[in-house]
Amino acid sequence: DQQVKQNSPSLSVQEGRISILNCDYTNSMFDYFLWYKKYPAEGPTFLISISSIKDKNEDGRFTVFLNKSAKHLSLHIVPSQPGDSAVYFCAARYSYDKVIFGPGTSLSVIP
């Protein structure tokens, strides 16, 4: 039973527009939520995180929103650039313990 879900396997967005990637989770014990970006033949790289006690975190073009009541988080990329084309993984951490990943969303930013 998946604890971290990303229901959209893929997403296409025009360059310059906003990309919104969604993630749902089932376990209230997670204390941190993270987003990772992955290019083919490389390891995932950390993008941005948010504590479970916050509802928003921003870093440049990337903003993560957390809605705890809905057990939902989203990653906004504004403006989207062709170099953002990659697979994005949502992840959640139990307190100082294991980190669980979702299945990923493949983002294509069209020039």
Place this chain on the structure above:
Amino acid sequence: NAGVTQTPKFQVLKTGQSMTLQCAQDMNHEYMSWYRQDPGMGLRLIHYSVGAGITDQGEVPNGYNVSRSTTEDFPLRLLSAAPSQTSVYFCASSYEGTSGSSTGELFFGEGSRLTVL
């Protein structure tokens, strides 16, 4: 600045063979873990360790063994390889800061692609 180093990068095994995937980190991280990536399944946690001498099972531990005798190394052993273990394996590490300063950020190696025939 090596970070997390995985060896080998590629490996082909026959069913029933055993092997060890090596993982080493030079960042003095307490936390280390192994994931496998399969199409449509994302990254699934195999085993993890919160410090030397301590290991625990993740989501898909069957068929794999780990040990953590030093802070730096966290090898993953396949005891009797099966075609279902064909995958890309990633090792990751993380520091645990004091006063709740850790954000859970994982540092990943470049991956080891394993094919079991």
